[in-house]
Amino acid sequence: MIRKTKIILINAVLIIILAVIFISVTVFNKPHTDVSENTPNFYLEATNVLEEFQDNETQANTKYLEQVLQITGTISELNITDEKGVISLSDNDSFGSVMCHIDAKENSKLTTLKVGQMITIKGICTGYLMDVVLVKCIILN
Structure with missing residues (x-):
């Protein structure tokens, strides 16, 4: 037994x-999500998505977290380091921005961009830390 x-x-x-x-x-x-092959879940203006997170972060997280977003906005800041690029989208009146961490395969496009230029970017939303954060971003125009 x-x-x-x-x-x-x-x-x-x-x-x-x-x-x-x-x-x-x-x-x-x-497998990792390939942003270039995914259709965006939302098409947004940078200022609108920033306002949504500032007004109600919990509701915006529920709606946008881990979703592919296509964001259009004005470049307020452009940071290019060795192998990484970060584009901030906002207007001059906003406190905060949409920070887009550019995918490494898009680095060649970064040199053609300028502060003040309108741009459309597609990436995955990872949340809000004073700025809305998108990762694995690709530049559409």
């Missing part, structure tokens, strides 16, 4: 271990 209980217990532990391994492998090896 004790031997039968041990076998059942060992089998249960093995099943749990296999389930944890399977879940870990599928979650951590999930």
Whole structure:
């Protein structure tokens, strides 16, 4: 009787271990979202999405978090470092901006941009930290 209980217990532990391994492998090896191939879930103006987050961050997070957004706005700041580019979109009246972290494959387009220029960018919204943050962004025009 004790031997039968041990076998059942060992089998249960093995099943749990296999389930944890399977879940870990599928979650951590999930393919990354390719923004260029995805249709945007929302088409927005930079000032409008910024106002939505400032007015009600919880509601805006529910609506936009982890969604592909296509944002049009005026470049207020352009930061280009070694391999990374960040474009801030806002108007002069706003406190805050939409910060767009540009995908590395788009770096060649950064040199043609200027502060004050209108631009359309597509990226994944990761939330609001005084600025609306988009990652994996691509420049559409």
